[in-house]
Amino acid sequence: MHYIRFCRPPVVEQGRSGLKTLKLVLTITTDLSDKFLCPHEPIQLSIIGAGAPANPQNGPVPINLTPKNPPTWRAGMRVLKVDVLLPPQPIETVQVRPTSRQLAALITDDISSGAGAGLILPVFADLAPGPNGHICFRSLRLPGGTATLQVEEEMGESMARHVWDGGLTTASFVANMILGHSSSTKASLPILANILQQDDGPLNIMELGCGVGILGLGVARILGVSSQATAEKSTLLMTDLPDAEERTLANIARSADQTACSVMYENLDWNDGKDGIFGPEVTSRAWDLVILSDCTYNDLLPQLVKTLSAVHAHSAQHSGPSNTKILLSTKPRHSDEKVFFDLMSEDGWSIQEEVKLPLPVFNDEAQTVEVYLFSKS
Numbered sequence: 001m002h003y004i005r006f007c008r009p010p011v012v013e014q015g016r017s018g019l020k021t022l023k024l025v026l027t028i029t030t031d032l033s034d035k036f037l038c039p040h041e042p043i044q045l046s047i048i049g050a051g052a053p054a055n056p057q058n059g060p061v062p063i064n065l066t067p068k069n070p071p072t073w074r075a076g077m078r079v080l081k082v083d084v085l086l087p088p089q090p091i092e093t094v095q096v097r098p099t100s101r102q103l104a105a106l107i108t109d110d111i112s113s114g115a116g117a118g119l120i121l122p123v124f125a126d127l128a129p130g131p132n133g134h135i136c137f138r139s140l141r142l143p144g145g146t147a148t149l150q151v152e153e154e155m156g157e158s159m160a161r162h163v164w165d166g167g168l169t170t171a172s173f174v175a176n177m178i179l180g181h182s183s184s185t186k187a188s189l190p191i192l193a194n195i196l197q198q199d200d201g202p203l204n205i206m207e208l209g210c211g212v213g214i215l216g217l218g219v220a221r222i223l224g225v226s227s228q229a230t231a232e233k234s235t236l237l238m239t240d241l242p243d244a245e246e247r248t249l250a251n252i253a254r255s256a257d258q259t260a261c262s263v264m265y266e267n268l269d270w271n272d273g274k275d276g277i278f279g280p281e282v283t284s285r286a287w288d289l290v291i292l293s294d295c296t297y298n299d300l301l302p303q304l305v306k307t308l309s310a311v312h313a314h315s316a317q318h319s320g321p322s323n324t325k326i327l328l329s330t331k332p333r334h335s336d337e338k339v340f341f342d343l344m345s346e347d348g349w350s351i352q353e354e355v356k357l358p359l360p361v362f363n364d365e366a367q368t369v370e371v372y373l374f375s376k377s
Contacts (some may be wrong), residue, residue, distance in 0.1 A: 001165050002028050002037045002121045004045070004096050006155040008080060009133040022047075022065070024125075026096060027079050028120060030046055031164045031331075036078055037120070039362055044070040047084050049091035062095075063087060070099055097122030107141040108172035109180065111360070115203070118362030121168070121301070124157075134300040135250075138163055140172065140212075144177040147225050147258070151214045152251050161335070162246050163214050167293035169357050169369040170217030170329035188355040190372050192327060195289060196223065200232030204259075206270065206287050206311065208304070209295040213251045215329070216291060217259065224260035234261040237281050239268035264357065270300050279352045286315035291308040293329040296337040305343040305344040312376050325352070326374035331359070331367065342359030346348065349374045 007025040009375060014020050024047070028037040037043075047070075050060035071082045098104045098120050105111050105119040125136040137152045139255070149171065154161045177193055178186045196219070201326055207216035220236045236259075238248055244314070248265050255263070266281040312324045326349065330337065352373045359367040 001111070001168070002030060002118070002120045003163070004120060006027050006096075006123060006125055006136050008291045009155060010094055010125055010127060012127060020050075022086050022091075022094065023086040024082040024084070024094075024096070025079060026071075026079075026082065028073055030149065031162065031168075033162075037073065037362060038075045039073070039118075040075070042075075043073045043103060043120070044091040045080075046070060046074060046097055047082065048095040048097065048101045048328060050085070050093040050095070051090050060093065063089075063091070064096075065091075091127060093124060093126050095122055095124045105140070105213070105248065105360075107143070108175040109143060111140075111169055112173040112176045112185070112357065117360065119360040121163075129370055131195070137254075138168075142175050142222065142225060142333065143181075145225075148219070149175070149214075149218050149221050150258075151212055151217060152247060152254060153212050154247070154354060161244070162211055162296040163212060164331075165327045165367075166331045166369050167211065167218075169221075169331075170293055170327075170371055171215050171357065173355075173357055173371065174219060175222050178222050189353050189371065189373060191325075191353055195325065197226070202235065203289065204235045204237075204285050204287050205289045205291060206237045206239065206290040208239055208270075208290060208307065209242045210265075210299070211244060213238055213248050215293045217255050217263070219291065219311055220259045220261050220263050221255060224258065236261055236263045238263070239282070242267050243267060268307075270303035270307045273310055274303045275306075278310075278311040278314065282311070283314060283318075286319040287311055287324070289327060290327050291327040294331065295331045296328075296340045298335060301340050301343060305340070305347050305349075307375075308344075308349070309347050309376070324376070327371070328374065329369055329371045331369045344374060347376075349376050 005027050011023040027276050047065040049063045049065050065084045103120050105121045123136050134155050135152050136155050137150055139150045141148050141268050153163055197339055210216050216236055216238045247263045252263050264281055266279045315324045354374050356370050357366045361367050
């Protein structure tokens with residue numbers, strides 16, 4: 001997977017003639033921004049603007065701003081600067097995406113199907129000036145209709161507070177498992193499918209190391225679309241260190257009118273969690289499912305495992321025998337990550353089911369996102 005990124009906020013300049021020019025500085029990198037896209041053939045990009053419709057119920061009106069002279073990304077590039085003449089009508093949002101539909105990740109099925117030699121995730125930004133000028137967002141359409149999953153992230157190439165492959169791929173997989181029509185997707189993780197599709201009571205889900213929240217908010221959005229009644233009773237608690245709080249809360253607010261279940265955030269340091277020291281939201285209920293993605297690269301793997309076990313123990317004290325499951329997704333990057341699985345086994349956790357999801361990559365050796373469901377005896 002590759003990601004189009006704004007290196008800096010889009011700028012609108014007005015010339016002497018009264019015409020406005022949109023100035024963009026772009027790059028295309030991997031999720032950790034450690035590699036630039038180096039395609040065999042040049043890739044044309046489309047700059048698409050969207051303005052407010054006359055009737056708000058109709059949604060934004062897209063306008064291709066570069067139909068005759070599309071910007072092109074070539075091998076060896078690190079940055080692409082683009083100047084686009086804006087039309088007379090107001091443009092509120094700009095999207096940058098591959099012109100070729102085969103290369104663009106627009107819907108969750110594009111990512112979870114594993115088809116295609118490579119995909120690029122488009123990027124969006126609001127053009128209205130304000131305090132959040134350094135923020136952009138990602139948007140994917142969910143299966144079966146017009147519902148979308150949107151998540152904000154920060155501009156630039158830093159890997160912090162960005163969407164990563166593990167969370168994005170797993171959210172897409174879960175969307176197709178619950179909302180799609182593929183029996184093979186459901187069959188690959190049947191226990192997880194049953195948990196998320198139960199209709200006999202609310203679900204309590206906690207996310208550890210949520211980052212910008214792509215996985216947790218994805219699950220909450222999927223539950224709302226699939227079962228409004230169940231979702232309205234359910235809870236999603238997103239947790240991370242304090243420096244993730246601002247962006248997570250912003251994403252919770254962005255999806256507030258699209259997520260039926262109750263979504264909250266609470267800071268949680270695994271150095272506290274390993275000793276069972278939790279905030280009031282964590283201790284307020286038993287947890288059916290704990291989810292986490294892209295966390296096995298952390299130096300605090302022993303603390304993470306002990307935190308998971310402490311959540312399990314708390315749930316048992318809260319409501320009797322605990323049936324807390326752990327949903328982990330990870331994109332293997334280093335052999336040291338295998339220590340996590342050894343630590344989980346030593347602490348009494350076992351893998352109930354697993355699946356390997358192929359990533360759509362360019363000119364590279366095969367990559368996967370591995371998804372595991374753990375239980376504890």
